[in-house]
Amino acid sequence: MAGSKRDAASTVRSFIARTKKRSKGIELDTSLYAEGIGLDSLEVAELSAVLEDELGSDPFSNGQMPETVGEIVAFYDDKPATSP
C-alpha cells in the first residue's frame, strides 16, 4: 500500500523534525536509537502515540520493536488495507 508507506515515512520524519530539530540524513536504514536519531524511551513512547493517532495503529503497541525508520514503514506495508 504505497499511500501508507509514504504516510508512515513522512509521519516519522515530521516527528523527528519537531522533537530532534533534524530534517536531513534520515533514510529508511537510519537507526531510531543512540547512534542514529537518538530517540530515548519517552520519545519512542511519544512516536508510538503519534503513529497511532495519524495512521490508526502502531508497531510498538503490536508487540514489535522496530530498530529503523524502514522497519516502521514495513509494519504498515505488511498490514492489510483497512478502510478509514
Next chain:
Amino acid sequence: MIELLRRGALRDASHPAIVDDDRTTTYGELAAAAESAAAYLAGEGVERFGVLDYDAATVVSLLAAASRVGAEACLYPPIDDPGALADQAARFDHRLVVTHHDDVVGRVPCIDPAELFATPAGATAADLPATRPLLVLTTGTTGTPRGIRHDWQRLLRAAGRIEPAPEQRWLFCYGPHQFGGLQILIHVMAAGATLVAPAPRRPREGLAAMAAHGVTHVSATPTYWRFLLAEMRSAGNPVPDLRQVTLGGEAVPGPLLGELATTFPGANISQVYAASEFGSSGSVRDARDGLPLSVLERGDDADIVMKIVDDELWVRSRVGMIGYYGEENDDPDGWRATGDLVDIEGDRILFRGRSSDIINVGGVKVHPLPVENLISEVPGVKMARVYGRPNAMTGAIVAVEVVAEPNADTDELDTAIRDACADLVPASRPRSIRFVDEIATTGDKIVRRMT
C-alpha cells in the same frame, strides 16, 4: 431535614424557599408537603425508596419526609435508559421509586410524588426517630455508582450553627443527587434563605437565573466556574453583583481564584473541602489556594479532624458516612484516607491531585494537576485536561486535551504548549496533545482518570 423546614416555616411560612423557572415555593408549603409525604411513607410502611426527580422543591419535600419518619431516601442520578432504572432499583433493593416520569412506569413499582403530597398529614408519630438514614450515590467516573450510607443526625450536625440569613439568594448549580447539591440544600434551608433553581443547571441558565432572580450567593465546582466565566466573556453578560462565591468538589486550578476575585469584586471567595464519604469540613474564606496548615490542629471536638500520612490527607469525621451500601462497615468515626494527595508549602496544604489520577510514566509518578495548570496559562488555551494515555513502551504517557480560544492557531498553540512544558522533567511533559471542542466532565468535574 424536616427540622430545617419546620424552623423556616416557624420563622416566616410565607418566605420563598425555592424559586424555579415556573413557580415559587414557600417554607410553609415545603413543610406541609413534607408532612403529607411523611404520612404516606409511615402509612404504607415504606422503609427505603428511590427518587427519580430533579425538581428542587419536590426533592427537598421528599428528603424532609423521609427524615421525618426514618425512611431511607435515595436520589437517583439522571438515567438515560429507562431499563437501567430497574437495574439500579434492584441493586439498591428499592421496591418503590417516586417519580413522575411516565416512561419508567411499568419497569419498577412507581408512584407520582403528587400522590404523596396529597396524603392527609397527621398520621405520624410526634418524635423524630433515633435512626434516620439517607443513601447517597457516588457520581462514579467509571462503572456503576456506589451507595454511601449517611444519617441525618450526622449530616445536620453543622446546620445548627448556621445563622439565619433569609435575605440570601443562592443559585443551585448542582444536581440534588450530588453530595455537593445536598450540602447546598441543607445550608440554604438551615439559613432560611432562598434557593434559585433553574433547569437545566448549566452555567448559561445559571447566568440567566442570576439576573432574573437577584442571586447573591453561588456555590459550584471549579469547572462550573470556569465555564461560567467563559460564558460571561463570550456572551458579554452584565456581571452579577455576587456577595459570595464558593468553590468545592475538586481541586482549584491556580489562576481561577484570582479571576473570580477580579470578576466579582464585591464577593467573599471561599473554598469547601468536602466529599460524599466524609462530609464537609467547612469553608476556607481567605481566597487562597489549598487549606491552612492550622486545620491539622483542630481539637477532637471538631466535625472533621485531619492528618497527613505519606503525602495523603486522612480525616476522622463526625459528619461523614456510616459506611458503603452492601459492605462491611468500619467505625464511622475512625480515620479514613481521602485519596487526596497534598504538599505542605509554608503555612498551606496544597492539593496535588487524586491518588487515583496519578500517571505512572515508566515508573515515574506524574501528578496531572500542576501540568494542567501550566498548560491552562498558555495564551490561546481556554481549558485543558491532563490525563494518562496508555502506552506500550512506558505504560502511560502524559496526554492533554485542549480547548483552544476561538481564534487561536492550533499549530502555533501546540508549539507554545510544548515550549511551556519544556522545563518539566521529561516524564511530565505532554507527549500527546489533542485539540477538542469540549472537555469531558462528570457531575461538573473534570475526569482525569486513565481510560
